[in-house]
Amino acid sequence: xxRWATSYAMLAPALLLFGVFVLYPLVGAVRISLTDSTxxxxxxxxxxxxxxxxxxxxxxxRAAGNTVLLAAVSVPVSLVLGLGVALLLRxxxxxxGLFRAVFLAPYVISGVVVAMAGRWVFDQNVxxxxxxxxxxxxxxxxxxxxxxxxxxxxxxxxxxxRTGLAVxxxxxxxxxxxxxxxxxxELDGASPWQRLRDVVWPLLRPTTFFLTVMLVIETFQVFxxxxxxxxxxxxxxxxxxxxxxxxxxxxxxxxxYGSAIGVVVFVVVLAATALWWRAQRAxxxxx
Amino acid sequence: MANPHLPTRRRLLTAGAAAAATxxxxxxxxxxxxxxxxxxxxxxxxxxxITWASDTEAPAFQAxxxxxxxxxxxxVELQVVPYSEVLTAVDTGLRTDSPPDLFRVSYTDVAxxxxxxxxxxxxxxxxxxxxxxxAFWSAVTDDDGTFGVPHHTDTSMVVLNTAAVASAGLGxxxxxxxxxxxxxxxADALGRIRPSRADSYAFAANxxxxxxxxxxxFVDQAxxxxxxxxxxxxxxxxxxxxxxxxxxRDLFRRQLTPQNASARGQAxxxxxxxxxxxxxxxxxxxxxxxxxxxxxxxxxxLPRDVNASADLGGNALVAVEASARKEQALExxxxxxxxxQMGAFCAAxxxxxxxxxxxxxxxxxxxxxxxxxxxxEQATAIRxxxxxxxxxxxxxxxxxxxxxxxxxxxLGDDDDATALRxxxxxxxxxxxxx
Numbered sequence: 001x002x003r004w005a006t007s008y009a010m011l012a013p014a015l016l017l018f019g020v021f022v023l024y025p026l027v028g029a030v031r032i033s034l035t036d037s038t039x040x041x042x043x044x045x046x047x048x049x050x051x052x053x054x055x056x057x058x059x060x061x062r063a064a065g066n067t068v069l070l071a072a073v074s075v076p077v078s079l080v081l082g083l084g085v086a087l088l089l090r091x092x093x094x095x096x097g098l099f100r101a102v103f104l105a106p107y108v109i110s111g112v113v114v115a116m117a118g119r120w121v122f123d124q125n126v127x128x129x130x131x132x133x134x135x136x137x138x139x140x141x142x143x144x145x146x147x148x149x150x151x152x153x154x155x156x157x158x159x160x161x162r163t164g165l166a167v168x169x170x171x172x173x174x175x176x177x178x179x180x181x182x183x184x185x186e187l188d189g190a191s192p193w194q195r196l197r198d199v200v201w202p203l204l205r206p207t208t209f210f211l212t213v214m215l216v217i218e219t220f221q222v223f224x225x226x227x228x229x230x231x232x233x234x235x236x237x238x239x240x241x242x243x244x245x246x247x248x249x250x251x252x253x254x255x256x257y258g259s260a261i262g263v264v265v266f267v268v269v270l271a272a273t274a275l276w277w278r279a280q281r282a283x284x285x286x287x
Numbered sequence: 288m289a290n291p292h293l294p295t296r297r298r299l300l301t302a303g304a305a306a307a308a309t310x311x312x313x314x315x316x317x318x319x320x321x322x323x324x325x326x327x328x329x330x331x332x333x334x335x336x337i338t339w340a341s342d343t344e345a346p347a348f349q350a351x352x353x354x355x356x357x358x359x360x361x362x363v364e365l366q367v368v369p370y371s372e373v374l375t376a377v378d379t380g381l382r383t384d385s386p387p388d389l390f391r392v393s394y395t396d397v398a399x400x401x402x403x404x405x406x407x408x409x410x411x412x413x414x415x416x417x418x419x420x421x422a423f424w425s426a427v428t429d430d431d432g433t434f435g436v437p438h439h440t441d442t443s444m445v446v447l448n449t450a451a452v453a454s455a456g457l458g459x460x461x462x463x464x465x466x467x468x469x470x471x472x473x474a475d476a477l478g479r480i481r482p483s484r485a486d487s488y489a490f491a492a493n494x495x496x497x498x499x500x501x502x503x504x505f506v507d508q509a510x511x512x513x514x515x516x517x518x519x520x521x522x523x524x525x526x527x528x529x530x531x532x533x534x535x536r537d538l539f540r541r542q543l544t545p546q547n548a549s550a551r552g553q554a555x556x557x558x559x560x561x562x563x564x565x566x567x568x569x570x571x572x573x574x575x576x577x578x579x580x581x582x583x584x585x586x587x588x589l590p591r592d593v594n595a596s597a598d599l600g601g602n603a604l605v606a607v608e609a610s611a612r613k614e615q616a617l618e619x620x621x622x623x624x625x626x627x628q629m630g631a632f633c634a635a636x637x638x639x640x641x642x643x644x645x646x647x648x649x650x651x652x653x654x655x656x657x658x659x660x661x662x663x664e665q666a667t668a669i670r671x672x673x674x675x676x677x678x679x680x681x682x683x684x685x686x687x688x689x690x691x692x693x694x695x696x697x698l699g700d701d702d703d704a705t706a707l708r709x710x711x712x713x714x715x716x717x718x719x720x721x
Contacts, residue, residue: 038683039378041403057716059691124547125563144553145546145698231496233551235695250375251497252687252717253399 026266033260038253050260060261062236063244066151070240071219074158078215079208081159082166087196089167090174100167107164115228118157122229124149147237150230154238157225162218166211173207174200209280213273220269241265333362334616337377338391339370343575343653347635355622361615381405386607388616393602394426394674395500395682397435400605401427402680406434407606407613411621418626422674423641427603436624437641439633440601442666443493443501443568444658445473445590449583451487451565455479460587464595464668470508470534473590477543480565490538491548491555491564499550499690500677501568501598505531507673510593513685513714514676520718521711524704530592532696532707539697550693559584570600571662574637574655586658588665595668599677601638639666684717 033050037043054060085103089096106114121128122143130140141149177200185195223242226232232239232247241261249258340348345367352363366387368376374396380386392400400406409415412433416424423437447460457476461467468476477489494502503513511527514520522528538544545563547553559567560580568589569577577584589597604623606616622628626645633640634650639662647663679685692713696706 038399038403039374040381040400040405125545125558126561142546145549147698231551232691233694234546234549235551235698236691247687247691251683251690253683254717 029259029266030263032256033263035256037255037259039249039255040253043256046256050257051264053257054260054264059236059239059244060241063232063239063241066236066238067220067240067242070151070155070158070222071216074155074162074219075212075215077155077159078162078166079211081163082211083170083204085163085167086170086174089171103167104164106161107168111161111224112228114157114161115225118153118160118225119229122153122157144230145234147234150234150238154226154229157229158219158222161225162215165214169207169211170204173204177203205280209276213276216272216276217269220265332612333364334388334612334619335364335366336389336391336619337366337368337373337380337387339373340365340367341572341575341636344636347632350635351623351628351632354628355619358622359615359618361619363619381607381609384609386609388610388612389604389606389620391438391602392435392605394423394437394599395677395686397427397603397605398429398678398680399683401429401434405608407608407610407617408432408434409436409606409617409621415621415624418642418644420641420643422599422669422671423601425671426599426674426678427605435603435605436620438602438604438620438623439629439636439638440599440641440666440669441570441572441638442597442600442662442669443504443570444586444588444662444665445566446559446569446577446584446586447566448559448562449585451562452480454481460585462587464588464591464664467588467591467595470590470592474534474537474541474543477538477566478541487562488545488548488558488564489543489566491544491558491567492535492538493555493568493570494550494693495548495552495554496550496690497686499693500682500686502531502535502550502689502693503673503677504589504596504598505535505592507596507670508590508592508594509534512672512676513689513711514679518675518679521715523711524707527593528711529703529707532710533703536697536703536706546698549697550690552694571637571639571659572600574658575653578654586661588661589668591668594670596670596673597665597668599669599674601641639663681718685714688713688717 032043034045034047035043036046036049085099089099093099120126122130124130124140124143124145127143130143133140141152143149143153181199181203182195185199190198221242222240223246226238226240226243227246230238232243242265245258245261245265247258248254248261252258336348336352338348345365348365348367352365356362366376373391377387377390377392386405397406409432412428415436416433419437423440424433427433427435427437455476456479480489492501494500506513506525506528509527509530511525511529511531512522513525513528515522539546539549545552545558548555548558548564555564555567556569556573556576558564559569560577562582569586589595604620606613606620610616623632624642626642629640629642630645630650632638633645633647634652637652637654637659639659640647640650648660650659652659689710692710696710699706699709701709
């Protein structure tokens, strides 16, 4: 009994913070999503009307599709890039510190600053990329007015911003890989690729799982980069669920509807995380 | 075998779930900036006013506050926040029962507050009304009363890079609203402008983002409507709206305007300042910024079709009904609405008066005094039918739909009738759903 009391006493600060800053606002968001709140004055209870309106809102579905597509593209690429760079930086190489800084800097500085840099780099009128492409006679994409090009520019900047986290975590995990195991595999005749695939990669599974979950969650929360670079345009090509929720909640003064979108994002991310966890557990049980 | 020094799966899942919850809340549950203390009345009897302000407007507002204090002894504490956050700051105060005593609000947002009973009715409205231009007065008035004063206005004109258009042989620019280019003449003039650089274009309209409603200038110029006469639904298949769709899409089709000057694109003033475009629509409040561009420019009137028309820019000052100092707050906004104070503010902030008895010609504008009389004349083209449509309570949602749908229309391949339907269906959806 006394041990339980001590445990809960130690947990209390975290539980308090979780309750105040997570649980209470979450319940508030759900409550608002059931109203026609405009953000001012009294709101009427409208039941699930915001959720049913969502079902027939083409922009919502487009934003949902864009968000899933962004996650499907950016998460695996971030993992591969992160692992690749971490493997390169694992050994002491000249300028290794500089490379680490280059990859980590976008992760630790403001997303708005990263996005502003991305906007200037990919500006279709005065941007560096198009000027370089023009100088070498290559076609210059319309980064702000062609949907595909805009999406590509967002993904590229997102990868730049995200890879640093994967690099740091993989570097840390690689340091935990037992050198004796690798040496034994080498003595058994395993090639470098086989050692990576059959020894290192399984040992990195917890890190990969953590990164996957975090990157998926972060992708569902991407706001600053898209907002600064494209504002969801052109023609909705880069509209994501979070930018749409913001637009509806603030610009359109449909706070109830914006909250409903936010709740959907929360449920989807939670469900995706749970499913991924179950899949991961099942695969571990098979081993 | 898992590395014991790495996080376990369960710990990772817990961390992930917590992060998901926090993230989702940041997307949907925050909905506020600035704490309640930011918007509370001061205990010393002073008034709190939330506003945004440019470098020229901030001292002009402070001068009003100082003059009011000198006259009445009541201090007005200005809380200047970024434009993008001003309504959130006001809403937070209202939500937490600590509202500001008064705030500055655009005409297109007044009705949303009016409809929720947030604003205080102006007691001396009957005395003030005759002094004001009807279009602006109607923006703050409904059947139940007058909820604020139209403090100033601004509107758009065509600004032209002098060097870029010199070789186009355009001749003397139209000097009055009556002589303004017709749509055909305007398009012809744009077609004659030869880009001075490989990547420059003739024109950009200022319909980006929150300015999407300025596209309605074209609809009104063509004698059309977006909303029905009773303002409760969209005007379907309106010939004027269809003409506006065709004309504005042609600007993109003919590559007179860059694709990224679409409704979610880059601000027209930015494109003009970095000389990507030779001409642009720009409000008078931007003149100080344009003056910093380092090149010469001039201005002429917006093109006209069936009507000459212009956008309703500018802002009202409103008092909050729930304020503990409502009477003093109303007294302050009435003070700001007097001819002398309005004239001084407009001259300093490069905006236009809304009173009939403030002669803009007598004002000593700090920036481009040569162009301001033109803006004054352009403002006379602001038409009441257009004003009525942009001050409905749901206009924020309408404007957001206009931005998103116009972006699709400008950059899409639909035929014009389908494009108009896409636009009107989008607007209809927010007039009928929560």
